[in-house]
Amino acid sequence: MKPVQTFDVIVVGAGVVGCSIAYHLTKACFKVALIERKHVGSGASGANFGMVQSNDVELKHSIPMVLKGYKRFDTLEEELGMSIEFRRIASLRLLSTEAQWNNSKERADILPGAGIPYEYVPPAKIQEIEPTVDPKNLFGATYASFQGQANPFLLMWAFLRNSNRQNLALFSHTEVTGFLIESGRLIGVETTRSTMHANFVVLATAAWTRSLGQKLGYDWNIHTFRASAMVTERFSDLKINTIVTSADHIETEINGPEDAELTVMALTQTPEGNFLIAQADRPGEVLDGKISHVAPQAMSSIATRFFPVLRNAKLLRAWTAPTTYTEDGMPLLGPVKDLPGLILAASFRSAIVNSPIAGEIVTQLIQQGHCDLLDISSFAPERKMEAADTVYRVKSEKSPQEETPD
Amino acid sequence: MTSSNKPSSMRIDKKNSKGCVIKRGNPIQITINDTQVTAYDGELVASVLLAEGIRTFHSKHKTGRPSGIYCGMGVCYECLVTINGIEKVRACQTQVENGMVIKTTGEKNP
Amino acid sequence: MIEKTDLIIIGAGPGGMQAAVSAAQIGLQVVLIDGNPLPGGQYYKQLPLQFSVNQNSCLLKEAASLFDGIQQPSIRLLTNKLVWGIFYNPKTKLWQATLQGDNCPPRLEAPAIIIATGAYDRSIPFPGWDLPGVITAGAAQVLVKYQGILPGKRAILSGTGPLQLAAAANLVDAGVEVLGVLECNQGLIQKGFLHLTGILGQWSRMKEGFQYAKSLLRARVPYKTGWSVIRVDGEGKVEEVTIAQLDKEGNPIPGTERSNSLDTVVVGYGLTPSTEFFRLLDCEMIYSKPEGVFLPKRDPFFQTSLPGIYAIGDCAKIGGAKLAMLEGEVAAAHVAYQSNRTTKDKFDQMTAKIHQAIKRENRFSKMLAELFAIPHGLFSLAKPETIICRCEQISLAEIRTAISYGAQTVTDIKNITRSGMGFCQGRTCASILSQILASQRNCPPAEGYYLNIRPPIHAVPIEYFTESSNGVQG
Numbered sequence: 007m008k009p010v011q012t013f014d015v016i017v018v019g020a021g022v023v024g025c026s027i028a029y030h031l032t033k034a035c036f037k038v039a040l041i042e043r044k045h046v047g048s049g050a051s052g053a054n055f056g057m058v059q060s061n062d063v064e065l066k067h068s069i070p071m072v073l074k075g076y077k078r079f080d081t082l083e084e085e086l087g088m089s090i091e092f093r094r095i096a097s098l099r100l101l102s103t104e105a106q107w108n109n110s111k112e113r114a115d116i117l118p119g120a121g122i123p124y125e126y127v128p129p130a131k132i133q134e135i136e137p138t139v140d141p142k143n144l145f146g147a148t149y150a151s152f153q154g155q156a157n158p159f160l161l162m163w164a165f166l167r168n169s170n171r172q173n174l175a176l177f178s179h180t181e182v183t184g185f186l187i188e189s190g191r192l193i194g195v196e197t198t199r200s201t202m203h204a205n206f207v208v209l210a211t212a213a214w215t216r217s218l219g220q221k222l223g224y225d226w227n228i229h230t231f232r233a234s235a236m237v238t239e240r241f242s243d244l245k246i247n248t249i250v251t252s253a254d255h256i257e258t259e260i261n262g263p264e265d266a267e268l269t270v271m272a273l274t275q276t277p278e279g280n281f282l283i284a285q286a287d288r289p290g291e292v293l294d295g296k297i298s299h300v301a302p303q304a305m306s307s308i309a310t311r312f313f314p315v316l317r318n319a320k321l322l323r324a325w326t327a328p329t330t331y332t333e334d335g336m337p338l339l340g341p342v343k344d345l346p347g348l349i350l351a352a353s354f355r356s357a358i359v360n361s362p363i364a365g366e367i368v369t370q371l372i373q374q375g376h377c378d379l380l381d382i383s384s385f386a387p388e389r390k391m392e393a394a395d396t397v398y399r400v401k402s403e404k405s406p407q408e409e410t411p412d
Numbered sequence: 413m414t415s416s417n418k419p420s421s422m423r424i425d426k427k428n429s430k431g432c433v434i435k436r437g438n439p440i441q442i443t444i445n446d447t448q449v450t451a452y453d454g455e456l457v458a459s460v461l462l463a464e465g466i467r468t469f470h471s472k473h474k475t476g477r478p479s480g481i482y483c484g485m486g487v488c489y490e491c492l493v494t495i496n497g498i499e500k501v502r503a504c505q506t507q508v509e510n511g512m513v514i515k516t517t518g519e520k521n522p
Numbered sequence: 523m524i525e526k527t528d529l530i531i532i533g534a535g536p537g538g539m540q541a542a543v544s545a546a547q548i549g550l551q552v553v554l555i556d557g558n559p560l561p562g563g564q565y566y567k568q569l570p571l572q573f574s575v576n577q578n579s580c581l582l583k584e585a586a587s588l589f590d591g592i593q594q595p596s597i598r599l600l601t602n603k604l605v606w607g608i609f610y611n612p613k614t615k616l617w618q619a620t621l622q623g624d625n626c627p628p629r630l631e632a633p634a635i636i637i638a639t640g641a642y643d644r645s646i647p648f649p650g651w652d653l654p655g656v657i658t659a660g661a662a663q664v665l666v667k668y669q670g671i672l673p674g675k676r677a678i679l680s681g682t683g684p685l686q687l688a689a690a691a692n693l694v695d696a697g698v699e700v701l702g703v704l705e706c707n708q709g710l711i712q713k714g715f716l717h718l719t720g721i722l723g724q725w726s727r728m729k730e731g732f733q734y735a736k737s738l739l740r741a742r743v744p745y746k747t748g749w750s751v752i753r754v755d756g757e758g759k760v761e762e763v764t765i766a767q768l769d770k771e772g773n774p775i776p777g778t779e780r781s782n783s784l785d786t787v788v789v790g791y792g793l794t795p796s797t798e799f800f801r802l803l804d805c806e807m808i809y810s811k812p813e814g815v816f817l818p819k820r821d822p823f824f825q826t827s828l829p830g831i832y833a834i835g836d837c838a839k840i841g842g843a844k845l846a847m848l849e850g851e852v853a854a855a856h857v858a859y860q861s862n863r864t865t866k867d868k869f870d871q872m873t874a875k876i877h878q879a880i881k882r883e884n885r886f887s888k889m890l891a892e893l894f895a896i897p898h899g900l901f902s903l904a905k906p907e908t909i910i911c912r913c914e915q916i917s918l919a920e921i922r923t924a925i926s927y928g929a930q931t932v933t934d935i936k937n938i939t940r941s942g943m944g945f946c947q948g949r950t951c952a953s954i955l956s957q958i959l960a961s962q963r964n965c966p967p968a969e970g971y972y973l974n975i976r977p978p979i980h981a982v983p984i985e986y987f988t989e990s991s992n993g994v995q996g
Contacts, residue, residue, distance in 0.1 A: 045931045045971070052937060159937035167927040178930040179971065239500060239945070239981060240473060278473075296804075297977065299609045299620050299629070306987035317985035320500065323947065323976035424670040428695035429737060430577065434670035437572025454572030459669040467654040467759050475915045478758045480654035481673075482912075484661025485564070486557070486980075487642045487796075489913060489945035490652075500945075504664070507559070507570065 009200040013039040013175070015372060016195055016204040018182055018218070021051030022162055022357050024210035026365035029165035032172035034369050039202055040166075040174060041195070043181045047162050048295075049212055051357060053235060053327030055274055055282045056161075057249060058154030058359045060122045061097060064335030065112065067384040068355070069120045071363055074380065078362035079154055086164040091157040091277065097249040098127075098136055100271075100312065101145045106253040110148050123152045136248055138313065153249065155274065158358060165365075185222055192347030206372050208349045210364075213293055213328035215338065215352040222345065226338055227391055228330050228353050230293065233285050234301040235272075236324035240279035244315050249274040252312065269304040271312060281319060283309045297326040331355070333393050339364065339385035341371060350387045422463045440510040445517075451508045458484070458491050458503035461516065469493050469503055469516050524611075525627045527553045527598070529857050530619050530635045532605050532799070535563020536588065537835030537846030538638035543591040544854035548864055553630055554592060555600045555621065561592060563640050564660065565843045567668055579667075600626055607977030608635060608799055608831075617830055622982050634830045634857040637800070638850065641793040641836035644814070645950050646896065648903035649753040651789070652912050655760025659689040659790030666692045673698070674786030678763055680704040680751035681790030683894035684731055689788060691737035700743045701782055706768060706791075707894055708748030752779070752903055754787055763787055772897025791896055794953060796837045798979045801972060803828055809968035812891035813840055814953040816972040823856035823873070824849050832857070840891070845883040848876050901957045910958070911951045913944020921955065925962045931971045932956055945981055948973040 017027050020042035028040045042048070058079055063072045083089055101107050107126065117124040127149045129141035135149060166176065177199055184196035186203070194203035209215055213230040252271035272284040283305050302324045310317050330353040332338070337360070342348040351368055354360040363379070370377045427433045437453025444464060451460040458481050461469060468478035470492045482490040486505040494515040495501045503514075529545050531538045534556035542554045554561070560568040566585035569575060592599055603623035611618045616631040643658035650656065657665075657673055659681065665671045678701045679690050690703045738745060752774050753764045764781045766774035792813075800807065800818040806827035807816035818826045818833045825832050832853040835846025852873050859869040904910065906919035916939045924938035932955045935941055941955060942948030948955075952973045960967040 045933045045937075047937060048933075163924075163927050163929075163934075163938050170928045174928075176928060176930060178934075238984065296609070299607060299618065299977075302977070303987045306984045310984060310988050317988065318498065318983055320981040320983050321978060321987065322943075322945065322981050323978070325976045422672045424666065424672060424696045426697060428692075430579075430695075432575050432577045432579070434569070435574045435576070436670065437570070452572075454570030455671075456669060459665065459671040462665070462671055462673065469654075472912075472915050475909075477652065477909070477915065478654050479652065479912070480759075481657055481661055481665075482652075483643055483658050483950075484664040485642050487946060487949050492945075504661075 011039065011175075011200050011202050013037050013202060013204045015039070015206045015208060016041060016202055017208045017210055018195070019049070019209065019211040019214070020046040020162070020166075020176065020178075021049050021210060021212060022047075022158060022361040023051075023212075023351050023354065023364050024208075025162040025165035025169075026361040027208055027210055027351060027368045028174055029169045030365035030369040031372065032169040032174050034373060035172075036369075036372070038169070038174050039177060039204065040169075041177045041180050041182060041197060041202075043179070043214070045178050046166065046176075047159055049214075050233070050327045050329045051158055051162065051212075053233070053325055053329075054158060054358070055235070055249065055272065055284065056091075056156045056158045056358065057097070057274075057356065058092070058156055059097065059150075059356055060152060060359055061113065061117065061124055061148075061150035062355060063117075063122070064355055065116050068336055069117075069122070071380055071382075072359055073121055075360045075363040076152075076154070079156070079359075082362060083164075086168055088160070088164050088167070090160040090164050091155075093155055093277070095153055095155045095248060095274070096135070096149060096151040097153045097251065098132075098139075099148045099150075099251045099253055100132075100139065101147055101253050102143065104145050107145055107148075109253070114148065117150075122150070124148060124150045136246065136250060138244060138246065139250065140312075154359075155249070156358065161358065161361070182218060187345075190346070192345055206347055206349060208351055208368055210351045212330050212352050212357070215330075215350065217293070222348075224342070226350070226352075226387055228332055228338060230328045230330050231287050232326050233287050233329040234297050234305065234324060234326040235282060235284035236302060236305055237322050238281040238283070238316070238319040239322055241281055241316070241319040242279055243318065244275070244281070244313060246273065246275040246281075250312070252308065254308075269308050271305075271308040273309055273313070280322075281309075281316065293328050295325070295327055297324055301326065333391040337364075337385050338387040339367065340377075340382050340387060343386070343388050422465070440508065442508050442510070442512040442514060444514045453508070455508050456504055457493060457495065457501075457506045457508055457512075457514060460508055461493070461503060461514070466516055470500075471517075524614070524618065524629050524631050526616070527551050527630060527632045528634075528861065528863075529553070529854070530555065530617070530630055530632045531638060532619065532635065533563065533638035533640055533835075533837070534558075534561035534592070534599065534601070535638060535640050535835065535846065536565050536585070536843040537640075537850040538563070538636070539588040539592050539850075540847035541636050541638060541834060541850030541854045542597045543588065544851045545857060546594055546596045548855065548858040550596070550854070550858055550861075550863060552597045553600060553632070554597055555603050555605055555619070557602070557604050559602050561589065561599060561601065567664070569668060573670075604978075604980055604982070606979055606982055608803055620977070622978070622986055633861055634832065636832040636834060636850070636853050636857070637837055638835050638846065639796040639799065639837040641795045641840060642949070643790065644792045644794040644896075645954060646789070646791045646900055646903070647908055647910055647918070647954055648751065649905050649908050650755055650760070652909050653754055653756055653760050654758070655756070655785055656754055656787045656789060659685055659788055662689045662693060662788045666696045672696055673788070674760075674784070675699060676701065676784040677786035677788055678702055678704065678751065678765070678782065678784055679788045679790060680706070680749075680765070681788075681792070682706050682896060683790065683792055683890065684734075685793075686790040687731060687734040687738065689790060690743060691734040693788070694737055694741045694743060698786070700738075700741070701784060702744040702746060703738065704749040704751065704765060705745065705747045706750040706772060706897055706900060708768070708770070710747060710893060750774070750900060751787060751789070760785055760787055768897060768899060770897075772899030773902070774899070791900075792894060793836060793840050794949075795840060796949075798947075798949075798975050800826060800831075800833060801975045802977060802979065803831060805831065805833075807972060809966075810839065811967075812895060814896070814956065814967070816968075824853040825856065830860075839887075841883060841887040845880065845887060848880050848883060852876055852880070901961065910954055911939070911941035911944065913946050913950075914940045914942075916941045918958070921958055922962060925959060929959065930963070930969075932959055932973055933971065935959060936973060942973050947975050947979070
C-alpha cells in the first residue's frame with residue numbers, strides 16, 4: 007500500500023512558474039506539495055538565457071499581465087531576500103531585410119504605447135548600442151530597451167527557499183501517474199512515490215501538460231518544440247552589452263517547409279563572460295531532452311556569421327529542452343471548466359517575466375475562487391484558438407521518425 | 413634569450429631499479445613566458461614546465477588561486493596554459509612542437 | 523554520407539583492444555577510437571613514439587599481443603580523436619559517434635558501440651588539496667614512467683590500495699625522497715583473511731605487490747596504515763603537509779597530528795569510472811557505494827539499458843585490466859550474435875569459457891573494494907573555505923548554503939552554485955557533491971542522483987562546429 011499524504015494544494019512542475027506558485031501559496035499559508043518528475047528546473051526553465059522579456063508578448067490580450075509581471079522584478083530580490091542576478095539589459099534584433107522589419111512593425115506600433123519601449127534603429131546607429139556588430143549588410147535593428155536578465159535557477163531557488171520556510175514539501179524525481187476524481191471533483195493525484203490528496207491541483211507542467219491532460223480525457227491545445235542552446239567558456243575577446251538576436255528565420259518560418267529547422271540566433275554574454283548562444287528549433291511534438299548533433303553546428307554557424315571572433319571560443323556544452331507554444335500566443339491559465347479542483351498554468355510567453363504574476367493569480371483563484379488582479383478570461387484552458395502573430399508558427403505534427411537531422 | 417639553467421634537473425636520467433632509463437626525443441626549441449627553452453620531442457607541455465621549475469600554470473578566475481597539474485590525464489582541466497596564442501589548453505594533453513610559444517598567465521578579466 | 527561500420531569501440535585500453543581483436547576474429551569490421559596519440563589506455567600506456575627505453579617493461583610485453591592484434595585490416599584504429607558525443611539516429615536506427623580531430627570522419631555509425639573509456643583518480647577534498655604540487659597517483663605515474671619527469675623532490679603519498687605502492691616504488695626508483703606511504707585503512711591483515719578466496723589464482727598480482735614492497739623496504743620508506751594527510755599548506759604551492767592517525771571511522775585523532783615540509787603530495791584514493799557517455803545517453807544508472815558514484819546498469823553481456831550500447835571495464839565498474847579484457851570478449855561476441863554474425867551455439871561456446879574467469883576477477887575486485895574503501899571520516903576533512911568545484915572555484919560553504927535552500931539532488935547544487943558547470947563538467951567534484959549532500963541531508967547518496975553531462979563531453983572550439991571545420995585539440 008502506497009502511503010497517502012494530504013495537502014491543501016498540489017503543484018505539479020518545479021519550473022519558474024511552479025516554484026512561483028508554490029511560493030505565493032505558501033506565503034498565503036497553504037500547505038503545498040510541489041511535485042517534480044526530475045529536478046527543479048529540469049525542463050525549459052533550466053534551459054534558457056534567463057531573459058525577463060516583454061517584447062515578444064502576445065499583443066491582443068497579454069500586455070497587462072506582462073507589465074504586471076515585469077514590475078514585480080523591480081522588488082523581487084528584496085522580497086525574496088537574495089540575489090537572482092537580475093540586471094536590466096536591452097535586446098537588439100538584427101534585421102537583414104525590410105521584410106523582417108515589416109514583420110516587426112505591428113509591435114513597434116503597439117508596444118511603446120503600452121509602456122514597452124520598442125523601436126527601429128537604422129544601421130548607422132547600431133554600433134552606438136553594440137559596437138561589435140558590423141552593420142554593413144543590415145537593414146537595421148529593433149531595439150527593446152526595457153528587458154532584463156536573471157539567473158533562472160536562482161529565481162526558482164529563491165522562490166523555493168522562501169517556500170521551505172513556509173511549509174513546502176518538495177518531491178523531486180516523482181512522477182504523476184494518475185488523477186483521483188471523486189463526485190466530479192479532482193481530489194488528488196497518484197504519484198510514483200505516494201498517493202496525494204488535496205483540494206486543488208495546479209499543473210505548471212509546460213511541455214508535459216498535454217499528455218497529463220490526456221490521462222483525464224482532455225486534449226489541451228499546447229504544442230511543443232525542441233529549443234537548443236549552448237554555452238561557451240568565459241571569453242574576453244568579445245564584449246556584448248545586449249541580447250543580440252537575428253530575424254533571419256522569419257522567411258523560413260513564413261515561407262519555408264513546415265518541418266524546417268529554424269535557427270534563430272540569440273546571443274548574450276553573462277556577467278562572468280560566458281557566451282550563451284541559441285537557438286535551433288526542431289519542430290515536432292517531442293518530450294525528450296536529447297539534442298541533435300546538428301544543433302551545435304547550426305548555432306555555431308549563425309553565431310560566427312555575426313561575430314566571427316567567436317570561432318576561437320571553446321564550447322562547453324549544448325543542451326535542449328522541450329518548450330511550448332500555443333497558436334494564439336497566450337497561456338493556458340485558469341481553472342479547468344468542468345473539473346473543479348484543477349487549475350492550469352502553462353505555456354507562457356514568456357515564463358520568467360510572467361512567473362511572479364502567475365503565482366499571484368493562481369493563489370487568488372484558490373483563495374477566493376476568481377481572479378480580480380487581471381482579466382484572465384482570454385487564457386481559459388478550453389478556449390478555441392485563433393492564430394495570432396507570427397512569432398511562432400504552428401508546426402505540423404511529425405512523428406519522431408521524421409524529424410531527424412539528415 | 414638563453415635557456416634557463418636549473419641547478420637540479422627534474423628530468424630523470426638515472427637508471428631505475430630494473431635498469432631502465434628513458435631516452436627522450438630530439439631536442440627542440442620552444443618559448444616559455446618569453447624565455448627560450450630546450451625541450452625534447454615527445455615531451456608534454458606539462459613536463460617541460462615542471463622541468464623548468466614552473467608549477468603554477470594558471471591563476472583561477474574569481475579567486476586568482478594558482479593551479480597546475482593535478483590528474484595528468486586530461487580530466488580535471490587544472491593544467492591550463494596559453495599555447496601559440498590559444499588560451500586554456502590542457503598542458504598534460506599537448507606535446508611540445510618546435511617553435512611553440514607557451515605562456516603561463518592568469519585569466520584576463522572579461 | 524555518414525560512414526558505417528559493424529562496431530565502434532571507444533577507448534583503446536586493454537578492454538577496448540581485446541574487444542576489437544575478438545570482434546575482428548568473428549569477422550566484424552571495427553573502428554577503435556582513442557583520444558591519446560597511441561593505444562594502450564592508462565594501464566598499457568606507451569611511451570611517446572619519439573622516446574625509447576633500453577628495456578621493455580614487462581607490462582608492455584604483456585600488451586604486445588594486443589598491440590599486434592589490433593594491427594589488422596578489419597580494425598581501423600583512430601588515435602588522437604575525441605568522441606564528443608553519441609547520438610541515436612532514428613532514420614538509420616544506428617548509433618552515431620561524433621568525432622573531432624585531424625583527418626577523421628566527423629561522424630560514424632554502427633548498430634553497436636562498446637564503451638571502454640576506463641577510469642581516473644577519485645578526489646577527496648581537504649584544505650590545500652588544490653595547491654600546485656598536490657597530484658594524483660595517476661599523474662605521478664604519467665610523469666615518472668611516461669615522461670621521465672620528477673613531480674618534485676620530496677613527496678608523501680596518501681590514499682588507499684595497492685596502486686599507491688606502485689606509484690611510491692616508481693617515485694623512489696626515480697630518485698624522489700619519499701617521506702612515507704599513508705594507507706588510510708587499518709586492520710588490513712585481519713580483513714584480508716576474510717577475503718582469502720578473493721586472492722586465489724592471483725599469484726602474479728601478489729608477486730607484483732611484493733616487488734613494490736621490496737623497493738620501498740630497501741629505501742626504508744615508512745608504510746603506515748590508519749594514517750592520512752589531513753591538510754596541506756604553502757604560499758601558492760605545496761610547502762608543508764599535516765598528517766594524522768585515524769580512528770576506525772576514518773576521523774583524525776586529535777593530538778596525533780604531525781607536520782613535514784615537502785614539495786609534493788601524491789593522493790591515491792582509488793578510481794572513478796568514466797561514465798560520461800552513459801549519463802549523456804540517459805542509460806539506467808545505479809548507485810555503487812565502493813566507487814561513490816552511479817554506474818550503468820548492465821545485462822550479463824555488458825549491454826546497458828540501451829540496446830546496442832555496451833559498457834566494459836573500469837568505465838562501468840572498477841575491476842582492473844584483466845576483467846576489462848574478459849568483458850570485452852563477451853561484449854564483442856554479443857554484438858556479433860545480435861547482428862546475426864554468429865550462431866547462438868557459437869556464442870554460448872565463446873562466452874561459457876569466460877564466465878568462470880569473470881567470476882574470479884569479480885571476487886578479487888570485490889575484495890579490493892572492501893579492503894580499500896574510503897573510511898567515512900575522510901569525507902569531512904574539508905573546511906568551509908576549501909574549494910570543492912575547482913573549475914568554478916566554489917567552496918564547501920557555498921555548497922552547504924545551497925543545500926540549506928532545499929537542494930535535493932546534486933544537479934540542484936550544480937544549478938544553484940555553478941559547481942560542475944566548468945570545463946570538467948563535474949568529473950572531479952560530482953562524487954564529492956554527492957557525499958556532501960548525503961551527509962548534510964542525512965540521506966543515502968543514491969537519493970541525490972547524479973550530474974548530467976552535455977555534448978561536447980570535452981570543450982571544443984566553436985570553429986570546429988562551423989561549416990569549415992579545422993579542429994584544434996587541447
